[in-house]
Amino acid sequence: MSERLRAVSGQIIALGVALLMGAIIILMVGESPVHVFMTLMRGAFGDQEKIAGTLLQTTPILICGVAACIGLRGGMFNVGIEGQLFLGGFAAAWVGFTFSLPTGIHTLAALALAVAAGAAWVAIPAYFRARYNTNEVVSTILSNYIAVLLTSYFTIFLFKRPGGWSETPPILATAYLPEIFSFSRLNWGLFIGLLLAVGVALVFRYTSWGYGVTMVGSAPKFAEYGGVNVKRQGFVVLLLSGAVGGLAGGVETLGVHHRFMEGFAPGFGFDGLIAALLANGSPVATIVTALFFGALRSGSLLLEVDTTASREIITVIQALIILSVSAQVLVRRRGDSQAGERRWKF
Amino acid sequence: MEILDKLINIALVAATLRTTAPILLVALGGSFTTKAGIFNIGLEGQMLAGAFFAVLGSIWTGSALAGVACGVAAALAFALAFAVLVVTFRANEVVVGLALNILAGGMTISLMKAIFGTRGSIVGHGIVGLPKVQIPGAQALLGSWAPLISGFTPIVYVAFIAVPLLVLFYNRTRLGLYIRVVGEKPEAAEALGISITRVRYTASLLCGLLAGLAGAHLSLGYITMFTENMSSGRGFMAVAILIFSNGDPLKVLAGCLLFGFADAFSLRLQTFGFPSYLVLTVPYVVALAALFALSYRARPKIIRETLASMQKLLSTDRTSAPADKNPQ
Numbered sequence: 024m025s026e027r028l029r030a031v032s033g034q035i036i037a038l039g040v041a042l043l044m045g046a047i048i049i050l051m052v053g054e055s056p057v058h059v060f061m062t063l064m065r066g067a068f069g070d071q072e073k074i075a076g077t078l079l080q081t082t083p084i085l086i087c088g089v090a091a092c093i094g095l096r097g098g099m100f101n102v103g104i105e106g107q108l109f110l111g112g113f114a115a116a117w118v119g120f121t122f123s124l125p126t127g128i129h130t131l132a133a134l135a136l137a138v139a140a141g142a143a144w145v146a147i148p149a150y151f152r153a154r155y156n157t158n159e160v161v162s163t164i165l166s167n168y169i170a171v172l173l174t175s176y177f178t179i180f181l182f183k184r185p186g187g188w189s190e191t192p193p194i195l196a197t198a199y200l201p202e203i204f205s206f207s208r209l210n211w212g213l214f215i216g217l218l219l220a221v222g223v224a225l226v227f228r229y230t231s232w233g234y235g236v237t238m239v240g241s242a243p244k245f246a247e248y249g250g251v252n253v254k255r256q257g258f259v260v261l262l263l264s265g266a267v268g269g270l271a272g273g274v275e276t277l278g279v280h281h282r283f284m285e286g287f288a289p290g291f292g293f294d295g296l297i298a299a300l301l302a303n304g305s306p307v308a309t310i311v312t313a314l315f316f317g318a319l320r321s322g323s324l325l326l327e328v329d330t331t332a333s334r335e336i337i338t339v340i341q342a343l344i345i346l347s348v349s350a351q352v353l354v355r356r357r358g359d360s361q362a363g364e365r366r367w368k369f
Numbered sequence: 370m371e372i373l374d375k376l377i378n379i380a381l382v383a384a385t386l387r388t389t390a391p392i393l394l395v396a397l398g399g400s401f402t403t404k405a406g407i408f409n410i411g412l413e414g415q416m417l418a419g420a421f422f423a424v425l426g427s428i429w430t431g432s433a434l435a436g437v438a439c440g441v442a443a444a445l446a447f448a449l450a451f452a453v454l455v456v457t458f459r460a461n462e463v464v465v466g467l468a469l470n471i472l473a474g475g476m477t478i479s480l481m482k483a484i485f486g487t488r489g490s491i492v493g494h495g496i497v498g499l500p501k502v503q504i505p506g507a508q509a510l511l512g513s514w515a516p517l518i519s520g521f522t523p524i525v526y527v528a529f530i531a532v533p534l535l536v537l538f539y540n541r542t543r544l545g546l547y548i549r550v551v552g553e554k555p556e557a558a559e560a561l562g563i564s565i566t567r568v569r570y571t572a573s574l575l576c577g578l579l580a581g582l583a584g585a586h587l588s589l590g591y592i593t594m595f596t597e598n599m600s601s602g603r604g605f606m607a608v609a610i611l612i613f614s615n616g617d618p619l620k621v622l623a624g625c626l627l628f629g630f631a632d633a634f635s636l637r638l639q640t641f642g643f644p645s646y647l648v649l650t651v652p653y654v655v656a657l658a659a660l661f662a663l664s665y666r667a668r669p670k671i672i673r674e675t676l677a678s679m680q681k682l683l684s685t686d687r688t689s690a691p692a693d694k695n696p697q
Contacts, residue, residue, distance in 0.1 A: 048476070052483035100463055147661070157664040158612050160410060160463055164605045165660075168653045176646035293471060300464055333482035338475030345468040346450070349460035 034301075034348060041344040048339055054332045063337070066325025067318035075207035076324075079279065081317030082209075083108070083271050083288060085216035087295020088302070088309040089223055090267035095304040096227060097260030098240035099152070103145055103163025104268040105292030106170030110144045111137035111269030113174045115276040116283035117182070119194025129197040134273045141269015142262050144170060149261035153254045159261065167292070175285050190284035200278035210278035216313075219267065220306040227306070236260055240304075268292065290338070294320070297345055316341065381633055383517055387591060388636075389629025390525040391416070391583040396607035396614075396621045397531050398579030403616035404539065405572035406552035410466030411451050412580055413604025414473030419444040419584020421477040424496055424595040425484070433497045436589055437524075441581030447473065448577025456569045470604075478597055490596040498593035499523060499586075524586040531579070535618040548572050580604070606656045613663035624659065631655040 046056035067077045087104045094101035118133035148166060151157035175189070184192045200210040227233035238246035239253050239260075247253050275288050294316050302308035319341065323334035395416050402409040419440035426439025447469055454460045478488070485491055504519040539545040550558045551568045558565055583603075588595045606628055614620035635651035 048479070052479055102467065148657075151661050151664060155661075155664040157660060158408075161605060161609045161612060162657060162660055164410075165602065165609065165653050165657050168602045169650045169657070172646045172650045172653075176644055179646065180644050293467075296467070297471070331483070331486075333479050333488070335475040335478040335482075338471055339479060342468045342472035342475060346454060346465065346472070349464050349468065350454055350458040 037348040037350070038344060040347040041340065044343045044347070045336075045340040048343075049332065049336060052332055052336070054330050059326065059330060059332055059336070062326050062329050063319065063322030066322035066329075069325075071204075072206055073321065073325075075204055075209045077314070077318045077321040078213055079207060079209045079317075080320040081314050082212045082216050082278070083275050083291040084294045084298055084316050084320075085310060085313035086212075086219060086271035086274060087268060087292050088298040088313045089216070089219050089295075089306050090264045090271065091296040091299035092302070092304050092306045092309055093223060093236075093260060093267060094264040095299055096233075096240050097236045097257060098243065099257060099261050099264065100160045101145065101163055101261060101264040101268070102160050102296060103148065103166050103170075103265070103292075104271070104295055105290070106163070106167035107141035107144050107265045107268030108272040108275070108288055108292050109170045109174045111141040111272030112276045112287055113177055113191075113272070113283045114140035114269070115198075115273035116191050116194055119198040119277065120182075120192045120282070123195055124197060126197045129195065130200060130277060133194070133198050133277055134270060137269045137273025137276070138266045139269070141272065142266040144269070145261055145265030149258050149265070152261060153258035171286075174283070178283055178285055184282070188284070191282050193282045194277065198277055199281065200274065202278075208279050212274035212278040215270075215274055217310065219270075220310050224306040271295070294341070297341055300345060301348060379517065381637060383520075384633040384636070385626065385629045386517070386529075387521065387525060387629075388632040389625050390521075390528040391586045391590075392603050392607055392610075392628050392632075393622065393625040394524070394528045394531070394583035394586065395580045395604055396610045396625055397528070397535055397618060398576040398583070399607050399611045400535065400614075400616035400618060400621055401548065401572040401575040401579075402569075403611045404552045405548045405569050406555065407455060407569060407573065408462050408466075409451070409573075409576060409611075410463055410605070410608055411447065411469040412466075412576070412607050413600055413602070414466075414470035415444040415447045415451075415577055415580035416584040416587070416600045416604050417470075417473045417477060417598065418447050419581035420588040420599055421480070421584075421595055423581075423585035424491055424588045424593075425480075427497045427589055427593075428494050431495065431497055433499045433589055436497065437499070437582065437585040440585035440588075441578055444581030444584060445574060445577040448573045448580070451577075452570045452573035456566055456573070474598055477595075481595070481597075488597075490594055492594045496589070496593045498591075499589050502526065522586065522590050524582055524590060527582065528586075532618050532622045539618070544568075544571065602653065606652065609656045609660045613660060627659065628652055628655060 049056045049059050066073060068074055087108060090104050090107070091101060115133040115137040118136050119129070122129070122132070124132060144166065145163065148157070148159055148162035151162065152159040178191055179189050182191045184190055200212055202208060202210045203213070227237060235246060235249075235251045235256060238249065239251055239256055243253055271291065272288065275291070276283055280287055295313070298312040298316050299309050301312040319337040323337045326332055326336070327334045395412050398415075399409050399412050421440075422443035423436045423440030425436075427433055427436030429439075430436065451465060451469055454465045455462045481491060482488060485494065499522040501520050502523055539549060547558070547563050547568050548571075550561070550563060551565050551572075555565055558568070584600065587599055587603075607625075610621055610624035610628070614624055631652045635648045638648045638651075639645050
């Protein structure tokens with residue numbers, strides 16, 4: 024069996040195991056697994072509005088997934104995408120409700136600031152990771168908590184909409200991302216995500232910079248002997264990853280909510296990271312995995328209505344998928360050394 | 370000056386000890402895995418599972434002790450899953466840890482909805498909290514200083530007593546030595562015939578035990594309730610402490626006291642009318658600042674180690690190069 028076939032069949036078996044365990048947990052919470060899965064399917068693909076809803080949920084997961092892919096390729100775990108998303112979302116909203124600019128330029132300016140905010144938020148952890156080898160997993164996770172609290176503070180204490188709940192004033196219509204259909208909030212953000220995924224994949228495949236990043240990720244010593252400035256590149260990789268995370272927030276604000284509010288996009292950053300891991304760090308494969316998670320999320324909305332199960336059951340299923348894929352019993356050879364270096368490939 | 374008196378007093382010190390206890394326990398648990406050479410980012414999830422099942426156990430049995438046992442059992446189950454995947458299947462420890470955290474978050478919320486039919490939090494339902502231990506004679510002996518040693522829940526005492534015990538464990542027991550060898554020089558452990566797998570499993574389960582206690586303290590200690598994601602990053606702060614303390618119990622204690630103080634102090638600031646959102650960031654900011662500052666200080670060590678390992682690499686390259694040419 025070829026290596027690739029083994030890898031793919033391993034993924035599929037792992038998926039089966041995860042779904043089986045998910046079914047057991049659904050039984051534990053007192054629901055019928057078949058009913059839950061059928062409800063999820065109906066909620067995700069039942070009619071054209073549902074399908075548009077699925078794509079709507081897919082968009083931020085996809086962009087966050089691409090952000091995670093950039094990091095993973097370079098051997099970096101950017102677990103802070105959630106925080107970058109929140110800051111990017113707030114930055115875009117701020118541009119949206121503070122300035123008045125012509126249509127189009129306004130959108131671009133807001134997205135640009137979102138990108139800058141995401142990159143700036145990851146800059147300090149990235150600097151310390153590159154320069155002093157400070158573990159980026161912990162520093163980016165901790166900065167998530169700060170980002171969420173900080174944006175809440177901005178929203179509630181500095182820019183609260185008078186008389187509103189915990190949300191900023193709405194952004195001007197000139198900053199909106201255009202909607203695709205009349206019956207859904209699905210917007211051009213989806214195209215941004217798709218273009219980004221393909222673009223990043225092409226950069227990794229056809230440019231020497233992309234090759235260098237992949238080398239640093241898979242064989243840092245080799246890359247260093249080959250003349251890659253590993254530290255500098257680690258910094259740039261995390262910064263780019265953060266920038267894309269910020270973009271995800273900007274797209275979410277300008278395309279869907281048209282304002283920033285407390286807890287505006289919970290969990291998209293983590294979903295993106297999981298989607299990227301499931302896709303083994305490939306941006307194009309992330310399109311598929313993001314669609315899968317988007318469908319789960321969209322389906323879970325109906326789940327909350329039609330069954331007694333809570334929508335968090337899909338987080339359980341996602342986690343189980345990652346866990347069983349990470350074991351990859353089929354792909355691993357028995358002879359591998361116990362003491363050998365663990366790669367991020369899981 | 371008067372404000373300072375109000376801010377910093379005996380009550381604050383006692384509050385610091387209270388808030389230190391859960392993070393100290395979970396960090397001491399993580400010290401087992403750190404010493405055994407496993408990067409355990411899954412502490413957060415173990416703690417959360419511990420907190421949730423402690424509440425469940427307490428409601429079902431009507432006993433706080435049984436609740437703690439339930440919480441510890443749940444955390445042990447998560448620790449076992451972590452060990453199976455990381456040690457036996459050699460999966461990536463960051464991926465497994467993060468996934469287990471997500472699993473714990475989703476599972477506790479799903480089960481809460483299934484059992485209690487509510488979202489957000491479990492309050493009431495007959496949750497039995499842990500009793501507070503009044504040390505006899507403390508009031509007479511210390512007067513107004515008594516709250517420093519008396520009136521805590523048993524888990525707080527366990528947390529602080531565990532520190533010297535762990536020092537003894539690492540320096541004076543065979544298992545402690547094995548754990549250190551497996552972490553520092555796995556090749557040496559293998560050569561000595563120590564089962565790396567068994568030692569890492571043991572370390573992971575010991576970690577689960579303490580993380581479960583920490584979780585039980587969160588939900589049955591001073592507030593008797595469970596809320597969604599109530600561990601709120603304490604497991605991650607513990608990992609930050611473990612990184613710069615390298616798992617040494619005394620350094621862990623120092624780091625945890627710092628966070629406990631930051632936690633207690635920020636709660637205190639909140640009552641003075643500072644915006645709660647900013648005040649709540651204080652512990653995370655302290656954790657990050659400590660992580661960065663100490664890794665900056667560790668840079669000569671990093672450079673030394675890099676040089677040493679490069680020298681080793683070069684010398685082994687030279688000696689092994691001719692050997693490679695000989696056909697076996």
